[in-house]
Amino acid sequence: MTDLAATDPLPKPKRDIAPIVLPIALALAMIPFVGSTSSWLTLTAASLAMGMMIFIMASGLTLVFGLMDVLNFGHGAFIAVGAYVATLILLPFAAAMQADSLLMNLAVLAPAALLSMAVSGALGLVVERILILPVYGQHLKQILMTTGGLIVAEQTLYAVWGPQIIPLPLPTSLRGSFIFGDVAIAKYRLLAMLVGLVVFIAIQLVLNRSKLGLLIRAGVENREMVEALGYRIRRLFLGVFMTGSALAGLGGVMWALYREQVHASMSDDLTVLIFIVVIIGGLGSIGGCFIGALLVAMVANYGGFLVPKLALVSNILLMVAVLMWRPRGLYAVTSR
Amino acid sequence: MMILSGDPPRSRVLTLILVVIILALAATPYLFPGAKAMNVAAKICIFAALVASYDLLLGYTGSVSFAHTMFYGIGSYAIAIALYSMGPNWGAVATGIVIGLPLAALLALAIGLFSLRVAAIFFAMITLAVASAFQVLASQLSWLTGGEDGRSFQLPELLRPGTVLIPKSFAGFELNGRTLTFYLVFAASALMILALLRVVNSPFGRVLQAIRENRFRAEALGFRTVFHLTYANCLAALVAASAGILNALWLRYAGPDTSLSFSIMLDILLMVVIGGMGTIYGAIIGATIFILAQNYLQSLMGVASKAVADAGLPLLPGLLHPDRWLLWLGLLFIASVYFFPTGVVGRLRNAGAKPAKDASH
Numbered sequence: 053m054t055d056l057a058a059t060d061p062l063p064k065p066k067r068d069i070a071p072i073v074l075p076i077a078l079a080l081a082m083i084p085f086v087g088s089t090s091s092w093l094t095l096t097a098a099s100l101a102m103g104m105m106i107f108i109m110a111s112g113l114t115l116v117f118g119l120m121d122v123l124n125f126g127h128g129a130f131i132a133v134g135a136y137v138a139t140l141i142l143l144p145f146a147a148a149m150q151a152d153s154l155l156m157n158l159a160v161l162a163p164a165a166l167l168s169m170a171v172s173g174a175l176g177l178v179v180e181r182i183l184i185l186p187v188y189g190q191h192l193k194q195i196l197m198t199t200g201g202l203i204v205a206e207q208t209l210y211a212v213w214g215p216q217i218i219p220l221p222l223p224t225s226l227r228g229s230f231i232f233g234d235v236a237i238a239k240y241r242l243l244a245m246l247v248g249l250v251v252f253i254a255i256q257l258v259l260n261r262s263k264l265g266l267l268i269r270a271g272v273e274n275r276e277m278v279e280a281l282g283y284r285i286r287r288l289f290l291g292v293f294m295t296g297s298a299l300a301g302l303g304g305v306m307w308a309l310y311r312e313q314v315h316a317s318m319s320d321d322l323t324v325l326i327f328i329v330v331i332i333g334g335l336g337s338i339g340g341c342f343i344g345a346l347l348v349a350m351v352a353n354y355g356g357f358l359v360p361k362l363a364l365v366s367n368i369l370l371m372v373a374v375l376m377w378r379p380r381g382l383y384a385v386t387s388r
Numbered sequence: 389m390m391i392l393s394g395d396p397p398r399s400r401v402l403t404l405i406l407v408v409i410i411l412a413l414a415a416t417p418y419l420f421p422g423a424k425a426m427n428v429a430a431k432i433c434i435f436a437a438l439v440a441s442y443d444l445l446l447g448y449t450g451s452v453s454f455a456h457t458m459f460y461g462i463g464s465y466a467i468a469i470a471l472y473s474m475g476p477n478w479g480a481v482a483t484g485i486v487i488g489l490p491l492a493a494l495l496a497l498a499i500g501l502f503s504l505r506v507a508a509i510f511f512a513m514i515t516l517a518v519a520s521a522f523q524v525l526a527s528q529l530s531w532l533t534g535g536e537d538g539r540s541f542q543l544p545e546l547l548r549p550g551t552v553l554i555p556k557s558f559a560g561f562e563l564n565g566r567t568l569t570f571y572l573v574f575a576a577s578a579l580m581i582l583a584l585l586r587v588v589n590s591p592f593g594r595v596l597q598a599i600r601e602n603r604f605r606a607e608a609l610g611f612r613t614v615f616h617l618t619y620a621n622c623l624a625a626l627v628a629a630s631a632g633i634l635n636a637l638w639l640r641y642a643g644p645d646t647s648l649s650f651s652i653m654l655d656i657l658l659m660v661v662i663g664g665m666g667t668i669y670g671a672i673i674g675a676t677i678f679i680l681a682q683n684y685l686q687s688l689m690g691v692a693s694k695a696v697a698d699a700g701l702p703l704l705p706g707l708l709h710p711d712r713w714l715l716w717l718g719l720l721f722i723a724s725v726y727f728f729p730t731g732v733v734g735r736l737r738n739a740g741a742k743p744a745k746d747a748s749h
Contacts, residue, residue, distance in 0.1 A: 123512070186726060191509055195512055196452075196725045197722060200721040201718075203654060203715070204722070207715030207718060211706040211707045211709070324517055324520045331513055331517075372502070
């Protein structure tokens with residue numbers, strides 16, 4: 053053992069960079085297969101945008117699991133609710149959406165996104181109090197309760213909005229692509245990338261640079277110890293749960309605009325996708341979740357371009373490959 | 389008691405209900421004439437077996453699988469594709485069984501070895517992912533599975549409705565191919581449920597319960613828990629695939645909506661929880677309640693919806709619309725997980741036991 057003097061800085065934790073290299077290596081390895089640089093750039097941009105959106109939706113789920121050992125099978129409901137709530141503003145103000153001015157468009161989009169986040173977050177409060185509070189520490193019942201919640205939420209959406217698909221066209225100024233030489237990058241994808249990056253950086257800053265984040269990270273590692281030090285971890289958890297729900301709502305709006313349609317069944321499809329992301333990343337890890345989302349999106353885009361038939365099972369194959377390498381996901385944060 | 393593997397219902401009311409259900413099912417072709425009653429009865433039999441096999445996983449090992457309909461679908465599709473491509477003969481039925489059952493078991497083995505190593509929660513998520521991929525695959529490989537339309541096929545001569553085995557003039561009732569198919573379904577389901585009772589009451593079943601209660605302790609006692617869990621997963625998959633075979637034989641059709649969709653998975657979950665987890669008998673009760681409600685309650689909801697719409701109330705007609713019956717079942721599901729997690733069977737057993745203080749605390 054080496055002796056540490058009091059003045060020595062604490063030994064730095066070892067950085068595990070292999071997972072970070074993985075998506076970059078994957079993207080670079082695809083260049084020869086895709087062939088032309090321009091389509092590779094377009095595909096990569098598409099993967100980044102899709103990955104950011106998936107990350108926004110999945111980040112709440114992984115934090116909630118890491119902090120409180122609660123696996124929310126109803127997470128997809130917040131996504132759908134967010135998308136539907138956004139239509140409440142986006143459809144009546146369709147005129148402003150069609151106006152060819154970025155400012156006008158954003159003036160409608162921003163309140164819609166904020167409202168979605170607020171409603172999803174509030175719904176998160178209700179769900180946590182009613183469905184999850186009675187079953188802390190019981191995995192089986194949590195899965196059953198939240199699955200029940202998902203059914204109820206989905207059916208309520210059908211009852212209120214009807215079973216038809218609601219078309220949600222993109223605002224005029226976000227349509228089309230920027231053309232750089234012979235590379236076309238859709239404007240909306242750039243916006244999605246931007247928002248995703250902002251969310252990622254914000255989460256990282258809060259988690260790593262604030263006292264709140266310190267408590268959350270400590271809670272993920274050892275809940276009892278944080279409680280013993282006098283912090284109300286339940287309240288902390290409620291906050292994280294609501295934030296996660298709100299982010300899912302935001303992701304829902306962005307996904308709905310990306311697909312240009314809203315339907316309650318989107319919660320089912322996306323639940324599977326974000327589960328895969330969360331498993332790949334390692335339950336509870338934000339960084340892993342980010343890399344996992346990028347990997348899933350890359351496999352979907354490159355795979356869809358190169359071998360369209362493979363796209364159906366590519367996510368499962370990716371998950372199997374990652375779990376063969378690291379059985380607990382890319383970053384194993386929790387000991388569970 | 390031999391036939392029940394020494395695990396009787398342990399409640400007088402429960403015994404009575406079970407006897408009534410089983411007698412009613414057995415006598416359906418003669419008591420309730422008409423195609424609908426027979427369909428409902430056959431569906432109850434098939435789902436009782438399917439739900440019982442799910443109970444082996446959920447109730448006895450405590451692991452939540454979302455891939456149970458996948459195995460059910462494998463059984464259905466195996467028999468449907470075999471009969472569709474080889475024509476209506478018994479060789480095709482045998483081929484379907486010989487291909488379908490091992491395929492289900494192998495897939496269950498792969499999933500089990502892969503995901504049961506780590507944590508129960510991984511198993512739930514991975515089964516969900518695999519099942520959804522399988523569903524997409526089944527609808528995309530339309531040259532094999534018929535895509536969204538599924539596969540309709542003809543049954544062997546003996547099982548067709550037109551085949552009269554015992555004419556009415558001979559014994560006072562008629563036994564035709566359709567009735568024979570019904571009794572085939574009935575007997576096979578009963579056999580599977582009895583076999584599952586045998587499994588859960590064997591030493592192996594005790595180990596499964598030990599794993600459910602405390603996996604770490606079971607491991608410390610020297611049991612290879614991964615082996616036990618995977619084995620249980622394979623057994624459940626085999627029974628589910630068999631139930632799928634019966635389902636396809638009864639419907640003479642296999643398609644995504646009748647054998648693969650996620651809503652069937654939710655139905656199974658609801659039936660297990662309503663009936664009572666970890667009892668096997670709960671499967672019979674849950675399936676009966678649920679399928680009766682599914683077939684007869686929906687028309688009631690239609691009436692209620694219309695009445696409310698005529699009264700001019702907002703929103704309620706939409707909530708009471710027959711298509712929204714899953715909403716009410718979801719609420720019922722949450723309520724039953726919350727208020728009586730032991731289900732109908734648990735309730736009846738507790739009521740039958742001493743009216744002493746609450747045993748769980």
